[in-house]
Amino acid sequence: MITIIDYGVGNLFSLAHSLKSVGAEASVTGDAGEILRADHVILPGVGAFGDAAAKLRATGLDGVVKDAAARGTPIMGICLGMQLLLEKSYEFGEHEGLGLIPGEVRPIAEVIPADYKIPHIGWNALEIVRPHPIFKDVRPGDCVYFVHSFYGANCGPALLATAEYGAHLTAAVGRGNVVGCQFHPEKSGDVGLKILKAFCEWEGTT
Amino acid sequence: MITKRIIPCLDVKDGRVVKGVNFLGLQDVSSPVKLAEYYSKCGADELVFYDITASAEGRALFTDILREVASKVFIPLTVGGGINTVDDFARVLNCGADKVSVNSGAIRNPALIPAAAKRYGSQCVVISADVKRVDGDFRVFAKGGREDTGLEAVSWIKCCVDSGAGEVVLNSIDTDGVKGGFDLEMLEAVCDAVSVPVIASGGAGCIDDFVQLFKALPRVDAGLAASIFHFGEVEIHTLKQVLRDNDITVRL
Numbered sequence: 317m318i319t320i321i322d323y324g325v326g327n328l329f330s331l332a333h334s335l336k337s338v339g340a341e342a343s344v345t346g347d348a349g350e351i352l353r354a355d356h357v358i359l360p361g362v363g364a365f366g367d368a369a370a371k372l373r374a375t376g377l378d379g380v381v382k383d384a385a386a387r388g389t390p391i392m393g394i395c396l397g398m399q400l401l402l403e404k405s406y407e408f409g410e411h412e413g414l415g416l417i418p419g420e421v422r423p424i425a426e427v428i429p430a431d432y433k434i435p436h437i438g439w440n441a442l443e444i445v446r447p448h449p450i451f452k453d454v455r456p457g458d459c460v461y462f463v464h465s466f467y468g469a470n471c472g473p474a475l476l477a478t479a480e481y482g483a484h485l486t487a488a489v490g491r492g493n494v495v496g497c498q499f500h501p502e503k504s505g506d507v508g509l510k511i512l513k514a515f516c517e518w519e520g521t522t
Numbered sequence: 523m524i525t526k527r528i529i530p531c532l533d534v535k536d537g538r539v540v541k542g543v544n545f546l547g548l549q550d551v552s553s554p555v556k557l558a559e560y561y562s563k564c565g566a567d568e569l570v571f572y573d574i575t576a577s578a579e580g581r582a583l584f585t586d587i588l589r590e591v592a593s594k595v596f597i598p599l600t601v602g603g604g605i606n607t608v609d610d611f612a613r614v615l616n617c618g619a620d621k622v623s624v625n626s627g628a629i630r631n632p633a634l635i636p637a638a639a640k641r642y643g644s645q646c647v648v649i650s651a652d653v654k655r656v657d658g659d660f661r662v663f664a665k666g667g668r669e670d671t672g673l674e675a676v677s678w679i680k681c682c683v684d685s686g687a688g689e690v691v692l693n694s695i696d697t698d699g700v701k702g703g704f705d706l707e708m709l710e711a712v713c714d715a716v717s718v719p720v721i722a723s724g725g726a727g728c729i730d731d732f733v734q735l736f737k738a739l740p741r742v743d744a745g746l747a748a749s750i751f752h753f754g755e756v757e758i759h760t761l762k763q764v765l766r767d768n769d770i771t772v773r774l
Binding site for chain 2: 327329330333334336337362363364433434435436437438439440441459461463480481502503504505508509
């Protein structure tokens with residue numbers, strides 16, 4: 317069973333259906349017990365970091381995600397969900413993240429040339445920096461769909477993949493049984509579905 | 523490198539695709555779900571659905587269809603038509619839309635864009651403008667291009683972006699249906715004024731029109747068209763091959 321964490325942020329319709337389409341049994345829930353019993357956990361998210369982090373804390377689900385991570389459950393953060401896995405964010409102030417993966421969330425404007433549009437929106441090629449089981453079916457040049465104005469900086473050895481947008485922006489991170497994708501696999505066509513399927517098959521070891 | 527996007531647009535009325543669609547190998551050419559699957563397989567980067575339904579019953583059919591498309595097609599979906607309130611945003615986003623395009627609704631109610639951007643984020647709000655030259659000016663038209671609003675288009679689009687729209691679809695009424703190429707002059711004027719993605723619409727008649735678009739205006743992010751895709755005059759995969767042969771970055 318794959319559990320998508322529902323903490324009142326964003327639209328989980330496509331994500332739930334994309335998991336079903338790769339044959340996974342997916343549930344959308346905010347129930348701590350169900351999340352802790354899940355075989356795999358997905359932390360989604362859109363919107364502002366501060367609001368999402370506050371909602372996660374208010375529902376007590378920040379601790380639940382950390383507990384699930386400590387138990388070795390494979391966890392995937394998507395988009396803002398990936399950013400929440402990092403240590404902190406500088407999006408409209410300074411906010412604490414879950415700290416499951418090293419790094420901090422910073423504006424892409426700090427690293428891309430001034431004539432590049434913000435947000436970074438559209439399809440861009442994944443450049444794999446470090447092979448990971450979730451990318452086992454991704455071929456060089458495969459594109460995925462991004463929509464973001466902030467990125468994961470200073471992720472060190474946790475950096476798994478980047479996308480070129482005037483700078484090498486963090487596209488995926490991972491440490492132990494926790495991974496995060498800045499792009500939306502549920503909106504990335506066949507390539508995205510392959511990544512979701514590979515995550516569902518992953519047992520959390522690298 | 524970010525790729526240039528190719529976007530087919532489907533007009534849906536009472537749950538069915540209108541405007542003739544003429545494909546080989548597709549049995550039910552008026553089913554939005556079948557068409558969405560077809561385009562997604564051909565390499566479309568995004569799909570736009572315009573709900574041109576007039577009745578509430580038709581609108582309910584549209585949301586049913588949208589839910590079905592979104593449960594089967596996993597590329598970004600934009601929905602437009604009949605979007606007048608933030609509740610209309612909620613209605614289509616809950617059915618799996620990723621972006622919502624506003625047109626007449628934003629002209630009638632300038633508070634709509636900032637309110638929607640605040641609730642859902644700018645990446646979700648697309649301003650779609652129907653623009654036509656009147657006495658040497660670019661003028662915004664409402665009601666499907668029938669009514670001259672008197673608004674100067676470039677400053678109005680800039681105002682929409684400043685108040686929260688994250689993307690612009692520029693439909694040139696002057697080139698729409700002519701199949702003589704996109705309206706490069708109008709597109710350039712808008713690209714000069716805004717820093718968010720601009721999607722060109724209106725005028726595509728052949729593959730070369732897309733090549734010219736992205737060669738002449740590298741700042742344009744995407745090309746949108748309807749009938750040339752529906753009638754199979756331009757096949758999306760072939761189009762993208764030609765774009766790549768012309769050193770334009772696409773997803774293949």
